[in-house]
Amino acid sequence: MAIDRLSAGYGRHRVLCAITARIPAARVTAIVGPNGSGKSTLLGAVAGVVPAASGAVRRRSAVGPALVVQRSAAADALPISVRETVAMGRWAHRGPWRRLTRDDRAIIDTCMDRLGIGHLAARRLGALSGGERQRALVAQGLAQQADLLLLDEPDTGLDIEAQQRISDALDHTVRKGTTVVHATHDLAAARRADHCVLLAGGCVVAEGAPSEVLAPASLERVWGIARTGEGDGPDGTVL
Numbered sequence: 001m002a003i004d005r006l007s008a009g010y011g012r013h014r015v016l017c018a019i020t021a022r023i024p025a026a027r028v029t030a031i032v033g034p035n036g037s038g039k040s041t042l043l044g045a046v047a048g049v050v051p052a053a054s055g056a057v058r059r060r061s062a063v064g065p066a067l068v069v070q071r072s073a074a075a076d077a078l079p080i081s082v083r084e085t086v087a088m089g090r091w092a093h094r095g096p097w098r099r100l101t102r103d104d105r106a107i108i109d110t111c112m113d114r115l116g117i118g119h120l121a122a123r124r125l126g127a128l129s130g131g132e133r134q135r136a137l138v139a140q141g142l143a144q145q146a147d148l149l150l151l152d153e154p155d156t157g158l159d160i161e162a163q164q165r166i167s168d169a170l171d172h173t174v175r176k177g178t179t180v181v182h183a184t185h186d187l188a189a190a191r192r193a194d195h196c197v198l199l200a201g202g203c204v205v206a207e208g209a210p211s212e213v214l215a216p217a218s219l220e221r222v223w224g225i226a227r228t229g230e231g232d233g234p235d236g237t238v239l
């Protein structure tokens with residue numbers, strides 16, 4: 001996927017300023033940057049839910065991407081079960097009546113199992129813990145079987161098991177050919193990605209291999225701090 005001079009925002013408030021980036025296919029790309037740097041807006045613009053003011057997102061596929069929003073953005077009050085939440089991932093495949101096929105049901109079960117939430121299928125989404133809910137939203141994203149999966153901070157505030165489940169599920173879908181792009185504050189997760197885009201103030205500061213993009217000089221430039229790795233706290237310091 002190629003993002004070419006993409007500008008987008010909300011009304012008159014321009015957030016992204018001519019973003020240009022190359023997102024490698026069937027790989028994991030991490031979008032990093034300080035709070036308010038435009039990570040969610042970029043994901044939204046790529047997904048088409050935030051309209052582009054100018055520029056373009058070029059993809060080979062005509063199929064829309066799957067977007068997994070931050071769990072805080074998911075409506076807790078909806079009387080919807082975990083299974084129904086994951087099933088929504090199949091709606092785009094099923095037209096207005098949304099009658100699920102046997103294949104759809106098998107995909108929904110597989111996605112719940114992959115995230116370790118099969119036992120929660122009948123529970124109400126709003127009654128789950130934050131980590132459980134996040135896993136349900138990732139399962140919904142996987143159930144869409146899109147070739148581009150966009151995730152907004154899927155790892156924030158999760159325990160190690162939930163993080164590992166999500167990470168394993170994403171690795172699996174990448175091996176099957178899906179392109180994954182996730183926004184994160186977790187530098188360790190960003191370093192594990194294949195590609196990294198660093199944003200500040202709605203602009204791309206650096207793009208490329210995580211080891212280069214997240215080098216101490218960039219971190220210092222963007223956050224005003226130098227993190228040299230060992231002896232400087234855990235690699236996964238959340239910024």
Ligand SMILES: Nc1ncnc2c1ncn2[C@@H]1O[C@H](COP(=O)(O)OP(=O)(O)OP(=O)(O)O)[C@@H](O)[C@H]1O
Nearest residue numbers: 010013015033034035036037038039040041042183
């Ligand atoms: N729905 C909205 N309406 C108006 N402005 C918005 C909206 N969503 C975000 N913004 C503004 O756009 C800018 C970028 O926000 P965005 O959520 O894209 O940043 P972010 O890098 O994802 O931040 P964070 O790390 O805090 O999640 C901020 O100034 C924010 O206030």
